[in-house]
Amino acid sequence: MDTSITLTVDGRRHDVVVDTRTTLLDALRERLAVTSAKKGCDHGQCGSCTVLLEGRRHLTCLTLAVAHDGDEIVTAAGVSALEGGAGDDAPTSLHPLQEAFLAHDGLQCGYCTPGQVCSAIGMLDEAKQGHPSHVTDDLEESVDPADLDDDEVRERMSGNLCRCGAYGGIVDAIREVAGGAPREGQPDRPAQPEREAAR
Amino acid sequence: MKELTYVRPTDARDAVARVSDDPHARFLGGGTNLVDHLKLGLLTPDVLVDVSRLPLDEVTRLDDGTLRIGTNVRNSDLAAHPVVRSSYPAVTRALLAGASGQIRNQATTGGNLLQRTRCVYFQDVTTPCNKREPGSGCSAIGGYGRYDAVLGASEACVATHPSDLAVALAALDAVVVVLGRDGERRVPMSDFHRLPGHHPETDTTLAHGELVTSVELPPESALTRASDYRKVRDRASYAFALVSVAAALELDGDVVRDVRIAWGGVAHRPWRAAAAEEALRGETYSEEAVRAAAELELAAAVTGPDNAYKIPMVRNATAYALRGLADRSSERTGATR
Numbered sequence: 111m112d113t114s115i116t117l118t119v120d121g122r123r124h125d126v127v128v129d130t131r132t133t134l135l136d137a138l139r140e141r142l143a144v145t146s147a148k149k150g151c152d153h154g155q156c157g158s159c160t161v162l163l164e165g166r167r168h169l170t171c172l173t174l175a176v177a178h179d180g181d182e183i184v185t186a187a188g189v190s191a192l193e194g195g196a197g198d199d200a201p202t203s204l205h206p207l208q209e210a211f212l213a214h215d216g217l218q219c220g221y222c223t224p225g226q227v228c229s230a231i232g233m234l235d236e237a238k239q240g241h242p243s244h245v246t247d248d249l250e251e252s253v254d255p256a257d258l259d260d261d262e263v264r265e266r267m268s269g270n271l272c273r274c275g276a277y278g279g280i281v282d283a284i285r286e287v288a289g290g291a292p293r294e295g296q297p298d299r300p301a302q303p304e305r306e307a308a309r
Numbered sequence: 310m311k312e313l314t315y316v317r318p319t320d321a322r323d324a325v326a327r328v329s330d331d332p333h334a335r336f337l338g339g340g341t342n343l344v345d346h347l348k349l350g351l352l353t354p355d356v357l358v359d360v361s362r363l364p365l366d367e368v369t370r371l372d373d374g375t376l377r378i379g380t381n382v383r384n385s386d387l388a389a390h391p392v393v394r395s396s397y398p399a400v401t402r403a404l405l406a407g408a409s410g411q412i413r414n415q416a417t418t419g420g421n422l423l424q425r426t427r428c429v430y431f432q433d434v435t436t437p438c439n440k441r442e443p444g445s446g447c448s449a450i451g452g453y454g455r456y457d458a459v460l461g462a463s464e465a466c467v468a469t470h471p472s473d474l475a476v477a478l479a480a481l482d483a484v485v486v487v488l489g490r491d492g493e494r495r496v497p498m499s500d501f502h503r504l505p506g507h508h509p510e511t512d513t514t515l516a517h518g519e520l521v522t523s524v525e526l527p528p529e530s531a532l533t534r535a536s537d538y539r540k541v542r543d544r545a546s547y548a549f550a551l552v553s554v555a556a557a558l559e560l561d562g563d564v565v566r567d568v569r570i571a572w573g574g575v576a577h578r579p580w581r582a583a584a585a586e587e588a589l590r591g592e593t594y595s596e597e598a599v600r601a602a603a604e605l606e607l608a609a610a611v612t613g614p615d616n617a618y619k620i621p622m623v624r625n626a627t628a629y630a631l632r633g634l635a636d637r638s639s640e641r642t643g644a645t646r
C-alpha cells in the first residue's frame with residue numbers, strides 16, 4: 111500500500127510516497143537520496159544506520175517510514191547545523207565531534223562513521239540529562255558527560271560496531287568533546303607508545 | 310514481505326477493536342522486534358496497528374504507592390527514571406544490560422515483554438520450528454543447543470525468553486495491565502508468560518487483540534530498594550543473556566527476612582525461583598545456603614552437553630547477586646558477617 115508522508119531531513123522538508131513496508135533507512139537512501147545513513151546489517155545489530163530522530167539517537171533499519179510521518183531527522187550530514195555545530199550557513203563545515211574523529215583517527219574506511227557520530231551526539235545528550243549506563247556504579251549519583259571514562263564511553267557506544275576497529279580513536283574523540291579527554295599516560299588509557307606496541 | 314496496511318488508532322480501545330476483529334492484524338510498538346520479523350519472513354500480517362504514539366507514556370505513582378509504567382515509556386526513559394533508579398534498581402539494571410542505547414530509545418515497555426525468542430531456528434524460516442509453524446518439529450532438539458532451556462521445556466520446544474526486563478519484573482511481583490474487548494484485566498507477571506507445553510506457538514496468556522496498556526510495580530519497600538540484576542553473556546555489552554538473575558534481599562541482622570529470585574535464560578519464561586526463596590526465608594544468610602537453595606530449585610533441570618554449563622552458571626550468578634545485596638545491607642547497618 112502506498113502512503114504519502116512528510117519527513118524533515120537535515121532541515122529540508124520532503125513529501126514522499128512510500129510503500130508501507132519501506133523502512134525509514136530505505137526511504138532515506140533509496141527515495142530521498144540521503145546516503146549518510148548507512149546500511150550495515152539491516153537487523154539492528156551494527157548501528158551504522160543511526161540518525162537523530164526527534165533529537166534522540168535511533169536506528170532507521172528497524173522502523174517503518176510510515177511510522178515517522180511528520181518527524182524530524184538529522185543525519186551525520188546535517189549535524190554541523192545543530193547546537194554546538196558550526197551553524198546552518200556553513201554547510202561544509204563540521205560538527206566538533208566530526209573534527210575530533212578526524213583529529214583522533216576515529217575511523218579508517220569510514221563506513222560506520224556517520225552512525226558513530228550521530229550515536230555519540232545522542233549519547234552525550236543522554237549523559238547530560240543524567241542517564242546512567244550498565245557500568246555506572248551508583249545509579250543515584252548524578253552523571254556528567256565530562257566524567258565519562260573509557261569504560262562508560264565504550265558501554266554507551268556498544269550499539270555501534272566498527273569493522274576497522276577504530277574504537278580507540280573513537281573513544282578519544284568522544285571524550286575530548288565531552289570535556290574529559292584523557293591526557294597522555296592517564297591510568298585508564300595506555301599512552302600512545304604502549305598502544306602501538308600492543309597492535 | 311507481504312502487502313501491508315498501516316493504521317494509527319485514535320485511542321487504546323480503537324487499537325484493541327482493530328486487532329481483535331482481524332486475525333491478520335498486529336500491534337506495532339517500537340518495531341525493533343516486529344520489523345525484523347517482517348524482514349525475516351517470520352510474520353506476515355495484513356495490518357499493523359501502530360500503538361507506539363498512544364499517550365500511554367508516563368510513569369506515575371498512584372495513591373497507594375504503586376508505580377504505574379505506561380506501555381509506551383521507552384526502555385531508556387524507564388531505566389533513567391529517578392524513582393525506578395532509587396526504588397527498583399533491578400529494573401534499571403536489567404534494562405541497561407539489554408540491547409543498545411539506540412534500541413532502548415525505540416523499544417517500548419509492552420513490546421519488550423512481548424519480544425519473541427532468539428532461538429536461531431525460530432529466526433530461520435528454512436528450518437522446522439514448532440513455535441513458528443506448529444507441528445513442523447523442533448530443530449533445536451538434537452541441533453545447536455547452547456541457548457536451550459534447562460527448566461520447564463517440553464518435547465515441542467526448548468527455547469528461552471530473551472527479555473531482561475521481564476526477569477526483573479517477575480522478581481518484583483509486577484502486574485501487567487491489559488485492555489481487551491471486554492475491558493481491562495490485570496495479569497501478574499507470574500501468569501503472563503507461559504511454558505511451551507504442546508503449544509510453543511503461544512508465548513503469553515494474552516488473547517489476540519489484547520493490548521498491554523501499562524505495567525505496575527508494587528509500592529516501594531526495603532525489598533524493592535535492595536534489588537539487583539546480574540547478566541552473564543558472551544560479550545561485555547550488546548548481547549542477550551546466557552543466564553541472568555534478578556534478586557532482592559532483606560536481611561534482619563543475619564537472618565533472611567525476605568528474598569526474591571528470578572532467572573532469565575533458563576526457561577521459556579522468566580523463572581521465579583520460588584523453592585529457592587522458600588528455602589532461604591527465615592534462615593541465616595550464607596553463601597552456602599544460597600547455593601544449596603539454587604541447587605534445590607535446579608533439581609528438576611534437564612540438560613544436554615551443549616547447555617549443561619547453565620547450571621553452575623546460574624547458581625554462581627545467584628550467589629554473586631545475593632552476595633552483592635548482602636554486602637550492601639551490612640554496609641548500611643554496620644553489621645559484620
Ligand SMILES: Cc1cc2nc3c(=O)[nH]c(=O)nc-3n(C[C@H](O)[C@H](O)[C@H](O)COP(=O)(O)OP(=O)(O)OC[C@H]3O[C@@H](n4cnc5c(N)ncnc54)[C@H](O)[C@@H]3O)c2cc1C
Nearest residue numbers: 154338339340341342343407408417419420421423473521
Ligand atoms: C540487536 C538487538 C539486541 C537486543 N538485545 C536485547 C537484550 O540484550 N535484552 C533484551 O531484553 N532485549 C534485547 N533486544 C530486544 C529488544 O529489547 C526488543 O526488540 C524490544 O524491547 C521490543 O520492543 P518494541 O517496542 O520495539 O516492540 P515491537 O517490535 O514493536 O513489538 C514486539 C511484539 O510486541 C507486540 N506489541 C507491541 N506493543 C504491544 C502492546 N502494547 N500490547 C500488546 N502487544 C504489543 C507486537 O505485536 C510484537 O509482537 C535486542 C534487540 C536487538 C535488535
Ligand code: SF4
Nearest residue numbers: 428438439447466467
Ligand atoms: S526450541 Fe522452540 S523456537 Fe527453537 S526451533 Fe524448537 S520449537 Fe522452534
Ligand code: FES
Nearest residue numbers: 150151152157171
Ligand atoms: S543497519 Fe541498522 S543497525 Fe545495522
Ligand code: FES
Nearest residue numbers: 218220272273274
Ligand atoms: S571505520 Fe571502517 S567500519 Fe568503522
